Amino acid sequence: MANSAEIIKRGNIAFGTSGARGLVEDFTPQICAAFTLAFLSLYKNEKRLAIAIDNRPSSPQIASHCINAAKSLGFSIDYYGVVPTPALAAKSMGDNIPSIMVTGSHIPFDRNGLKFYRPDGEITKEDERSILAAKIQVPDLDFNGVLPKQSLEAAALYIQRNITPFQPGLLTGKRIGIYEHSSAGRDLYSEIFTHLGAEVISLGRSDTFVPIDTEAVGLTDIQQAQNWQQEHNLDAIFSTDGDGDRPLLSDETGTYLRGDILCLLAAKYLNIEGLAVPVSCNSCIEESKYFRAVERTKIGSPFVIEAFGKLIAQNQNTAGFEANGGFLLASDIAFKGGTLKALPTRDAVLPALAVLAAASQSSISALVKSLPKTFTASDRLQHFSKDKSNAILNLAEHDSEAFLQMIGMPMLKVLSTDKTDGLRMTLSSGAIIHLRPSGNAPELRCYVESHSQSKADDLVKITLDKISNASF
Structure with missing residues (x-):
């Protein structure tokens, strides 16, 4: 009988910035059981586990493997079916029990993942190391693929969480398009926006999985949003990635806001004082001078969460966000409608509603124009090996002249570098280029x-064009 550490080491599933990820074919029953048993070994006095899934074709089967493993330890299961990741997190944290979300977020449907939550929130990097090091015996289990009856409690709690802080008529007179595609929250968003007074138009629901990446929105999706705005005379379009923890929100012209700009505006509306953000976020966060303290971190929600401790000690309202738009609420926030409880994991709905509330007396585009004039863009090279990514970063760090020659900018110089996560280069033109290998897939992000x-x-x-054509 093999132990969990041996099974995980032999497999191809590894922790990245947002949980354990890999190809669907590598999520065997044994490796799902190994991760589940190793995770639950951290909670020897607990016998209850919450589980939810996204809309990927492989997610129900992977969830059944995890559930069978948990049951072998005597755990009872709270199964919530397809709900957004923050809905599962809010419910399991409220119940003070661990949970597992089966999701690959935005990555293609031939991949999937497991995201683990402690009773008090996301696992830490130290927890990840403990899971990998655990040597739990993995018994021969009956992997029958049968799922428990689905509870609706996580979905109901998430809806209530998002409507309580805001006035019921907040969106009265607004026409909001919801790009549903295959998002895990697509059956909840209409109810939230409708309750707040909006007229909701359902857009783009898909029976096949759509890998929406809010950090690298495709040209087709950008044009599609503008077409929808014109066709339906929309005030905004709302959408999310696959598991509903990263938002897309357009202004009244159908132009999507970048995630860090969306969250910057949301944080201002929510009266956030202390803010933790990754190094990849727009530097106008500091330039705006909206916040008492801004802490820059490595990319990934565990690093943002790690920075909360110091910020909470010195600031009443504390939050964080990522360049992808995922908003993490570190402290309770007081509203006229009551108190919004902390949810220190990425959420898509709260920042969108906050920006819509902030724009109630003007427009979303006017809010964006009020910010310092620093503009960002990002994209990625897919199917780009980590070895090639590391070779590019090594060249840029140790021979910046050769790197700038390679990308067709020999007249510039690299004035300074930041190695917090990947390599962030400030050029003599004032522009910044930040390169980073993805932690979840064979991709190079720029x-x-x-x-x-x-x-x-x-x-x-x-x-990216020059890098993709370079010989390494």
């Missing part, structure tokens, strides 16, 4: 800043 949106868009395209 984030840039410039003084105009067109220059930022051009710079990220040129950089």
Whole structure:
């Protein structure tokens, strides 16, 4: 009988920035059981586990493997079916029990993942190391693929959580399009927006999985949003990634806001004082001077959460967000409608509602125009090996002249670098190029800043085009 550490080491499933990820074919019954048993070994006095899934075709089967493993330890199961990740987190944290979300978020449907929650929130990097090191015996189990009866309590709690802080008529007179595609929350969002007074138009529901990446929105999706806005005369379009923890929100022209800009505006509306954000977020966060303290971190929600401790000690209202738009509420926030409880994991609905509330007396585009004029763009090279990504970063760090020559910018110089996560280079032109291998997939991500949106868009395209054609 093999133990969990041996099974995980032999497998191809590994922790990235947002849980354990890998190809669907590698999520065997044994490796699902190994991760589940190792995770639950951290909670020897607990005998209850919450589980939910996204809409990927592989998610029900993976969930059944995890459930069978948990039952072998005597755990009872609270199964919530397809709900957004923050809905599962809010419910399991309220019940003070551990939970597992079966989701690959935005990555293609041939991949999937497991995201683990302690009773008090996301697991830490230290917890990840403990899971990998655990040597729990994995018995031969009956993997029958049968799921328990679905509870609706997590969905109901999430709806109530998002409507309570805001006035019931907040969105009266607004026409909100909801791009549903295959999002795990697509059956909940209409109820939330309708309760707040909006006229909701359902858009783009899909029976096949759509891998929406809120950090690298495709040109087809951008054009589609603008077409929908014109066709339906929409005030905004709301959507999320696959598991509903990263938002997309458009302004009244159908133009999607970048995630960090969306969350910056939301944080201002929510009167956030202390803010933790990854190094990849727009530097206008500091330039705006909206916040008493801003802490920069490595990319990934565990690193943002790690920064909360110091910020909470010195600031009454504390939150964080990522460049992908996922908003993490670290402290309780007082509203006229009551208190919104902390939820220190990525959420998509709260930042969107906060921005819509902030724009009630003007427009979303006017809010964006009020910010400092620093513009960002990002994209990625898919199917780009980590070895090739590391070779690019090594060249840029140790021979910046050769790197700039390679991307067609020999007239510039690298003035400074930041190695907090990947390599962030400030150029003599004032622009910033930030390269980082993905922690979840064979991808190289590129984030840039410039003084105009067109220059930022051009710079990220040129950089990735040149890198993709380079010989390594």
